[in-house]
Amino acid sequence: MPRQPRFSKEDIVAAGLRIVRTDGYDAVSARALGKELGTSSSPMFTMFKDMNEVMDAIWAAAEQSFIDHMEGVTDFFPAFKEFGMRLVSYAKNESNLFQMLFLGKRARPEIAEKIARECLTHSGQSYGLTEDQADFLFRQMWPVACGIAALCVKHPEDFPEEIVSRTLSYHFSGIITIMKSGREVEDIRPRRLKMPY
16 A cells, blocks of 8 residues: 655745745755654655745745735725735735745736736725726826835835834825826926036
8 A cells, every 4th residue: 555645735826925035935945844853855746746836836835825915905984095004014024025026037916917907996996087097097006005015125114114104195095186186297398407607
């Protein structure tokens, strides 16, 4: 009777996530996984056909951790503000996972973008925005939220929760106010100053 594997697929994926959390995505290897599990690398390949399949499973688990972090975000008002705060907290508390999912070589920001769009659709409906206005709001707010989150990966102490909250509020409120006013914002282009001689 064949011996039962000592570790399940879930154990291997959980070990991979622990490695990413402590040492980053590039630190994951068959040897590192074996060491984390206290075994050789060979048990990995009784359940996964190759290392690419292992990495895909780790990636899917990382994405799920982000989805779990955003659970219920549209229950808040404005939903996008809650999304922005949670995006930044994920970057601060799960910096290596954030870097892997959204800043690394294989970055796939679509999962976060999808949730952000849902939040802004909710917010847009609450503020009586048209579909085009909600899309415009998304295109203005998305880089702001992502930019703050990306900066927090390396220097979380520079962005305490109070500053993050105020920054998102200023941008969000400012854009809503401008859209509601119906006026255009001047596109200010830098010009070289004439130096006095």
